[in-house]
Amino acid sequence: MNRLIGLFLIILLGTSCAKEENLIPDLPVNFSAPLTDPRLSRLSTAGGAISLTGYGVAGIIIYRRADNAYVAYDRCSTVNPEKKTAVVLDDPTLTATDPVSGAKYLLYDGSPVKAPAKTSLKQYNVIVTSSTLQVIN
Structure with missing residues (x-):
């Protein structure tokens, strides 16, 4: 009986410590735009980034x-x-920050x-492609 209780506690502790899993829902994403689209102008050089709303859970970053x-x-x-908190692009656009928790992510x-x-x-x-950028899942 003690072994059973001990095993239960180990399993319980092991699962409760794994607090942050990637639980971002799988929503359909299908963004497509010509490379000449003005919304993509910041992507014309390396290190450029844009954020768009209306796609995925909280928008997308390219x-x-x-x-x-x-x-x-x-x-x-x-x-x-x-909570579906949208990260925001930092300046320079090497990272994005969660405005609520302060967490940062490397865009590379x-x-x-x-x-x-x-x-x-x-x-x-x-x-x-030669003329289009598409983001899908």
């Missing part, structure tokens, strides 16, 4: 990395994701760089 690859993330902070790969964030931003697929 970032152009130094290797000229594009990455896209949901703006929903991974700290208390049930979405990874957390400042507590209390422990989980990366939810990433979406980016497809670039």
